[in-house]
Amino acid sequence: xxxxxxxxxxxxxxxxxxxxxxxxxxxxxxxxxxxxxxxxxxxxxxxxxxxxxxxxxxxxxxxxxxxxxxxxxxxxxxxxxxxxxxxxxxxxxxxxxxxxxxxxxxxxxxxxxxxxxxxxxxxxxxxxxxxxxxxxxxxxxxxxxxxxxxxxxxxxxxxxxxxxxxxxxxxxxxxxxxxxxxxxxxxxxxxxxx
Numbered sequence: 001x002x003x004x005x006x007x008x009x010x011x012x013x014x015x016x017x018x019x020x021x022x023x024x025x026x027x028x029x030x031x032x033x034x035x036x037x038x039x040x041x042x043x044x045x046x047x048x049x050x051x052x053x054x055x056x057x058x059x060x061x062x063x064x065x066x067x068x069x070x071x072x073x074x075x076x077x078x079x080x081x082x083x084x085x086x087x088x089x090x091x092x093x094x095x096x097x098x099x100x101x102x103x104x105x106x107x108x109x110x111x112x113x114x115x116x117x118x119x120x121x122x123x124x125x126x127x128x129x130x131x132x133x134x135x136x137x138x139x140x141x142x143x144x145x146x147x148x149x150x151x152x153x154x155x156x157x158x159x160x161x162x163x164x165x166x167x168x169x170x171x172x173x174x175x176x177x178x179x180x181x182x183x184x185x186x187x188x189x190x191x192x193x194x
Contacts, residue, residue: 003066003107005115007123008056016056017046019065020102027102031147032139034176051076053127057119059103059112067103069116071096071123074133084170084189090131095191096124098134113153117160125194132194134162135170135187145177161192 008016021042028035049056051072059067074081074095085092101116124132136153139146168189173182 002062003110003112004060005112005119006058006060007119008058009054010052013054013056014050016058016065016068017043017049020056020058020068020070021046023065023068023102023104024100027104028100029177031145031150032137032143033174034145036175036177036179046070048072048076055120055123057116059107059115061107066107067101067112067116069101069120070099071120071132072099073097073127073129080172081170081189084168088165088168090191094130096120096127096129096132098124098132113156114160121194130194131191133165133189133191135189138169138186138188157190162190163192165189165191 018039021039024042025035025037025039028037048054049070049072054070054072054076056071057069058065074085074092074097077097077099078092081097082092085095098117098120101113103112121132165188168191170187170189171184172187173184175182
């Protein structure tokens with residue numbers, strides 16, 4: 001495997017949108033997201049990353065993008081997350097949102113999760129952010145689609161200095177694989193001080 005990581009901003013970031021969209025659809029189809037996505041929705045979602053302060057960290061296998069991790073100032077997502085942070089003392093202007101990290105299964109276990117966080121946290125510091133935060137979907141432990149060998153990433157996140165924020169829950173609706181309608185899911189926020 002000949003892997004490299006690149007940090008994309010501006011036009012280079014925008015040029016990668018379709019590749020990032022396809023990765024999100026493929027990776028989030030699995031547990032715990034079970035997301036039945038489509039390219040049109042993804043393009044609309046990724047439009048938030050046209051912000052001049054947004055970043056996408058990509059993993060390349062040759063010329064092919066096999067992983068991507070997005071981030072942007074939390075204020076760029078205020079309409080989605082302000083309610084979840086309403087009772088928190090940290091101003092949204094001080095928080096950098098480390099959105100999703102998606103990596104094809106064959107490329108996992110090579111330290112790329114750390115590379116994703118390292119690059120986004122460095123970008124956040126350069127912008128003057130004081131905190132970084134992300135959210136993870138919460139599914140019941142007895143969900144019928146939960147794989148028996150599923151290992152949550154909580155330990156990895158804690159080692160990087162993140163902790164869940166009690167009561168800071170966002171809610172988003174999407175269509176699960178095998179379902180006909182969207183249903184709302186809770187997403188737990190985690191945060192650390194930079």
